Amino acid sequence: MKKTIITIALFILFNTSIVNIGFVIPASTLSQERQTSFLHNIHRIQRVIGNKLINEQNQIIDSCLNADEVDGADDFVFTPEEITLKDDAFHGSDSLQFTEWWYFDAIFDNGYSIQMNVVVISIVDQYLVTARLSVYKNGEIETMQKETYIRSEFYASQSIPRVILDGKQVLNGYIDQITGEWIYNVAFEFDDAKTELQFIGTAKGWKGNTPISDWAVILPKAEVKGSITLNEKEVQVIGTGYHDHNWDVKIDACINFGWIWGKLSSDNYAVVWSLIMKTRLSGQPLLVVNNGTYEYINIKQENISIFTEDFSMENWRLLPHKFTVIVDTEEVSFSITMKTVATDHIGIGLIQYWRYHVKCIGLIKINSQTETVNEIQTVEFMRFR
Numbered sequence: 001m002k003k004t005i006i007t008i009a010l011f012i013l014f015n016t017s018i019v020n021i022g023f024v025i026p027a028s029t030l031s032q033e034r035q036t037s038f039l040h041n042i043h044r045i046q047r048v049i050g051n052k053l054i055n056e057q058n059q060i061i062d063s064c065l066n067a068d069e070v071d072g073a074d075d076f077v078f079t080p081e082e083i084t085l086k087d088d089a090f091h092g093s094d095s096l097q098f099t100e101w102w103y104f105d106a107i108f109d110n111g112y113s114i115q116m117n118v119v120v121i122s123i124v125d126q127y128l129v130t131a132r133l134s135v136y137k138n139g140e141i142e143t144m145q146k147e148t149y150i151r152s153e154f155y156a157s158q159s160i161p162r163v164i165l166d167g168k169q170v171l172n173g174y175i176d177q178i179t180g181e182w183i184y185n186v187a188f189e190f191d192d193a194k195t196e197l198q199f200i201g202t203a204k205g206w207k208g209n210t211p212i213s214d215w216a217v218i219l220p221k222a223e224v225k226g227s228i229t230l231n232e233k234e235v236q237v238i239g240t241g242y243h244d245h246n247w248d249v250k251i252d253a254c255i256n257f258g259w260i261w262g263k264l265s266s267d268n269y270a271v272v273w274s275l276i277m278k279t280r281l282s283g284q285p286l287l288v289v290n291n292g293t294y295e296y297i298n299i300k301q302e303n304i305s306i307f308t309e310d311f312s313m314e315n316w317r318l319l320p321h322k323f324t325v326i327v328d329t330e331e332v333s334f335s336i337t338m339k340t341v342a343t344d345h346i347g348i349g350l351i352q353y354w355r356y357h358v359k360c361i362g363l364i365k366i367n368s369q370t371e372t373v374n375e376i377q378t379v380e381f382m383r384f385r
Contacts, residue, residue: 080206090156106241139342139357145190197226262379266371336362
């Protein structure tokens with residue numbers, strides 16, 4: 001119920017600031033034709049706001065009616081489901097405000113690694129779109145490139161994974177009709193850096209609903225090949241990658257303290273894990289294991305333990321620098337330790353974000369088969385306060 005009350009407060013604060021905006025048109029400065037056009041646009045925006053307000057209010061009413069007064073009512077049970085290509089298309093939202101993004105990363109054999117994303121932020125159907133590319137060498141940032149686009153420069157299909165920014169195709173995903181492989185061509189281009197990469201999925205994707213958003217892990221593990229160009233110097237790369245997609249992320253995500261998220265893999269297994277932190281000291285874990293190409297296994301919360309250790313000050317915050325993930329079931333068991341190699345910090349107002357490169361060490365056992373984990377991977381920590 002506490003979450004519902006906070007959600008209502010955020011909603012009222014956010015929407016009051018919108019509906020109280022006044023529009024004054026000095027008749028002496030605008031022609032009759034321009035006044036008519038201006039008023040037409042204002043009325044259109046008011047209709048959009050009105051329709052979305054009704055949708056928001058209905059959602060809040062449903063939340064209030066379904067809220068449980070006992071402690072633990074906000075707990076969730078994560079249940080991954082099958083995906084289709086449409087799950088990685090643009091979803092949008094009926095909400096007044098939402099955020100949606102496509103995320104890719106890869107660790108290459110030559111010490112380079114990259115992270116790429118396209119983020120859509122919408123307020124009353126006005127889109128602000130950013131494309132970001134970060135390139136690392138041995139975990140240390142080499143360059144971060146970012147470009148911002150307005151709605152007219154953004155196109156995203158609502159039926160297939162395809163995004164175009166200012167006339168240039170950034171990502172295009174499809175299923176090979178012969179092999180059944182999920183394949184993505186991803187090309188980010190900026191003044192001082194660009195990537196031309198192909199991701200070929202080697203583990204089955206899945207989707208599910210979390211307290212933060214709808215989330216589809218399209219490629220839990222992928223073979224990645226192509227090139228990175230830095231200051232006109234092209235480097236051929238090959239390695240292991242990952243791709244996911246979040247949508248319908250709303251302002252009430254800030255109710256949480258933040259989240260920690262990561263992944264790791266062995267020869268045939270892939271693990272994606274997350275700890276959604278309701279407070280600094282309490283969290284809701286989720287974890288899915290991919291076994292080979294065609295099977296994924298959901299682990300129940302009570303069988304997941306995620307520990308953060310080795311705290312020290314960084315960027316004026318007390319940060320963990322060691323993570324341990326433990327799973328213990330009859331089918332799956334492992335204990336993986338992740339020690340920090342390097343961190344990269346991004347601050348956006350009150351939102352603080354760190355990307356870690358970590359050394360992952362341990363064993364994964366599924367039934368009677370055991371594999372070794374010994375690799376560099378990434379962990380991300382997002383804090384709202």
